[in-house]
Amino acid sequence: EGGRAPRNPAEEILCGLFADNLGLASVGIDDNFFHRGGHSLRATKLTSRIRDAFGVRLGVREIFQHPTVARLAELIARGGGDEERPALVAAERPELLPLSSAQQRLWFLDQLEGPSPTYNIPLAVRLTGALDVEALRRALVDVVGRHESLRTSFPSEAGTPHQAIRPLAATDLALPVTPVTEESLPQVLAGLSGTTFDLSTDLPIRADLLELSPEKHVLLVVMHHIASDGWSNGPLLRDLATAYTARGAGAAPDWAPLPVQYADYTLWQRSLLTTDEERQAAYWRQQLAELPEEATLPADRPRPAVASYRGATHQVTAPASTHAALTGLARETGTTLFMVAQAAVATLLARCGAGTDVPIGSPVAGRTDQALDDLVGFFVNTLVLRTDVGGDPTFREVLGRVRETDLSAWAHQDLPFDRLVEVLNPERSASRHPLFQVMLTVGDTAVGAPGLG
Template identity: 55%
Template structure:
């Protein structure tokens, strides 16, 4: 029995944990125009199944351990499903056809019973079809779609000519790679093994790495990710692409390293901190014999980027280069084995070790060359979101000259709105503009906001001016008491006062203050702890026309004395628990609100508001 590769093992485990799903499907969608021989196409797909063992493998388990069970091609059955003809007038771009393509791409393989390869043919007219080739990730990767399309083309041409494909046998099969991988890496318990040495490197490099990046989410992360995704296009113009390439040459780094450093700077400026782990895929085809093989070879590296200490972008590039070169020289450890070894806190809500992926794509689109047909790649349905954010970039060239970069920023809709990710994509390009123009500037000065965003933040959001009514605070309170006299206005412990009660009690205390000479332009000090009486005291001072001066009893005695001298209050309102902390003040009366004598005076005062001739321009608080 052949074991699974480490990459396959993790997908098998996720399948056991989450059940069959389409999360790890790899669809290729192609428009075929011309005279199609359906019989030849079906035979060609069976030929490809015969050629690549991994496409006719099911994944069984014995006592909980998974194994590859390679079937004979004759035991697989038909892998091509031909759909009924679409309604007259339908094209490959019709909504009904698009929905059928999406449904095919969502097909959930039962890997224990079904081979991880299927195809659908959708007729859209006599001379137009859509072909969907679907490979589960456990049997293929992005690179694999190239040799798959090439072999389908060869086999179709042979079948149309009435023969079988006469291709050279593959030097190895995926099962051979699986056994070789385990032999190469050795055992983690062997101190001299490749696996042991590289695991030690990754343990050291990733020690203390953040388990989860803080990003500008629009929503709280759910307990279990739905993997629903969205996509935003991104374009780096040719002139900027040329500057990126020139900066890479000057600093002795790759273009990918410039993108990685710029992405880390952007994420840091958006709140991710100064330690930014980013995942990136590597082809994993370390031997030429694997280049034409369909299979799951791609590996994932975690590149930890340090932007601490206000470095220049040039310094960030030097840090990125040093770590990236070390990482690439230790790329043999499968990411799945690394997760198992480092044992981060497991979560069904996020990807382990990193949540942002960066890929500089150099895979070619699947290119079918079928006799009598013109084949073109159609955009497939949006893939599931495996990460919070995933940035995929592809350089274009005019001859040898940089001609721009196309990109897509995929995102988890659990966390982000489309507009938020559009802004992030725009800011990434803006960061590239800034750091290529002035690489010696500190990265914490890089401007990630557009002029419009800066205007919104600094001006619009700070424009707090509002039209004000000409009424004073006592008038507003009295009007509210008339509108809702029985509504609760104040709660303190077990005490609850309605607006009518609060207004009446504040009015009585205000009358008592006016008898002490309090009025507009005078000041009343309030020296008490938070309580119902403190709120009454503040309101009464204003109703009497004065400005209130809050003095915290917790202040040092010198500070209290200084405040009272400086404000020169007409009166001090206090409580029995705090009155003894008041310094002696000459000619400044004090009213202890909870003393019986004061309560008796208040009972005899009117419940309506005094009329001190108060204007909105008079001070209310000092």
Template identity: 35%
Template sequence: MTPEDRTQLVKRLAGLPPARREALLRSLAEQADGMAWPLSSGQERLWFLSRFDPADTGYHIMWHVRLHGEVNHAGLVWAFSRIVARHEVLRTRFLLRNDRPGQVVREPEQVPVERMPGGEAAVAGFVNRPFDLSRDLPIRVALIEDGDAHLLCMVIHHIAADAWSLDVLMRELAECYAAYRENREPVLAALPLQYRHFAVWERKRQDQQRLDWWTRWLTGVPVLDLPVDMARPKRWSGPAVREYVAVPDDATTRLEELAREERCTQFMALVVAFQASMGLLAGQDDFCVGVPVAGRSRAEFAPLIGCFSNTIALRADLSGDPTFRELLRRARGPFMRALQNADAPFERVLNAVQPARDLSRPPLCQVVFNLTHDLPKADLFRTTLGDLRVETCEPLRVTQARAEVFGEIYRDANGVGGWLEYNSDLFSAETGRLFGEMFSGLVHWAGNHPDLRLSHLKGKR
């Protein structure tokens, strides 16, 4: 910006109402370089990881559905282009400016919907194609032949979205596609703000009290040292392989009844079961489990696509060979306080706790447990898209492991289901099965025998 431009800007600002002028000045002051805005803490870590390993696809968020009926390709292009124009984060480039990463919002443009032949290899290649975050849109879409139907495959880099965002995306896609077919404007409420405003707000927020609590709770926590089957690589790498788990509804219900007796939630009971299974396998009673949380603490964030999700580190205390009931009682207070302090970005917690750095392992939390059923899903699992019938497909697996063991678990009418994703550079298929059996066995036995000690539960798979 030239000195003359600045003079004209000052004159224009002087003519604005005071409240609007103050808000605009605050936003301008946060720009790093011209049109570059700061990254949120979560985005900054994802940007660093992409620079560390540009081929890593572990942070690709994927969703695909099968479309039945006559698909209008031009309508899909128009619909996705309207969504990307509406959500700035989906048309943002991530660049290094003045030795710091910044996000630069591009002008709206037409979003291609690639046409592809069918076949598992084609789908896998599309999903696992790395993003160049400095050049590419952080979203790409393909329409893939699938017999008499089509697969609509959407891939978004986590730097621009989270699991909650998929529900928003599908809701707006349905409205925009229907609007195109009906030759009208989409009926979508105006967005209260853009993701870059969240990034500025998060950077300004004072987190010291939260960080002090995390530091007190997590300082000195040991690494979880699960026994590996292969030599650990010096640098984190490895394909992800899924081991499916299932616990019947009756056993799940008994665990939930136990949780209520101990004034705990279903979430707490399942996390404790996961902690216990990992601890028993590692022979450890002190370590952390990472748990993703939505991170949308303000109502204005709900309708936005963006990277709001955060990870909290839940420290396990399995000391003294406790019963499962005792574990729930131990966990309740710390878990509640962890949730109260969940807004502190994981990256800032890492900086405050300063765990020993080891490029061969994820920092602080070597394993992660994600309970997914509490996320909004009404539109994610919708059955129509305009005049098309929609069939939900099983989420495609990523090729890159995000943790040594990463649990994606849900609760539905059939009980507990999902999978444990493990790093196959570290663990054999037999060990992967052991992970699944240990977790599902603990969920089953803890509800039926809550007063048995963990040493007795170890063999109940």
């Protein structure tokens, strides 16, 4: 890395944005974003910060093509990359607040299949030391008050659901305390995690405190996916720690107000899709034309007619040297660890008989605006990444194809997956997932729990 210092105000601002995004004390103008720990999710957040700071719209592709402060500053000076999109701001709300596209899909599944724990998100945190249970309960109420998504239910009128946000004064959250032993803990956690929600009336969050001893507890928070996602755990736990510290001192938490709420995102998403849905849909129609109906590992028995969701987990651990080699390959080829993993999975599936045209699903955080960074809500979207391994390519050639595919896909990530399925209208089957049967996630969306107290 060059280590040169910024030469002008634009580079100085960008150095600060790079360092903040990467969690580093400082960066030089020649430091490569991806060599210093950047990846596609960080790049998405960086583009949002750059837009706010400079008033230009950049996409993830531009970060890949101009991965240093020096090169990005030149691009910004020329006027940036993508077209501007509508601003995400707090908006006036209609009388009946519609659901986001992602929420609509989960609500429909809930109506179709009945209440199910399939979309419960359990978060269990071990707490060691003296615990003020009432302060913790009040802190949980504070967090539910801060995030409207956590006090929203989904009643329907004439078959059409809407978001009903409970007022703060009418919001409370119980925190039952249950004595457990280390032996009984897994079974109790499984039972509580599997309790279903009534989306039409219930808050989409529950909390239980399991007491192992006076100074050993497990806090279990269960949220329905309609109100949260994996990336929401970070802001949720940070806010809980802040609120618990304040309540322990006999005060309400003194936190900066959130710039927007999930309801504002819902209205913004509708506005965005009104102007841009057809362009993005046209891209996906072309990109996924003649997609194979099924591409997955060979099975030793036929699929059931209706998916049971009773899967198993097989865990393997790669040594640090393997991770270092994969990261090194990513840096060498101008790709990311995710792209290397995708190329490897596609190659493996092809060798196992899945063919040379391999679609792989991938979640994206969907937080394409900085205003969403600290919000609890269901923003995650799913992309279909089509990997071509035909023509006997080398692995690096496959990796090059993956890079181009993924950069284009990320530039068209606003079209919700359920709308994509409607647009493409593949042959439906209750036995398998539409458009892809293998999903790849790289990176740990879980976060360590901040200390309480």
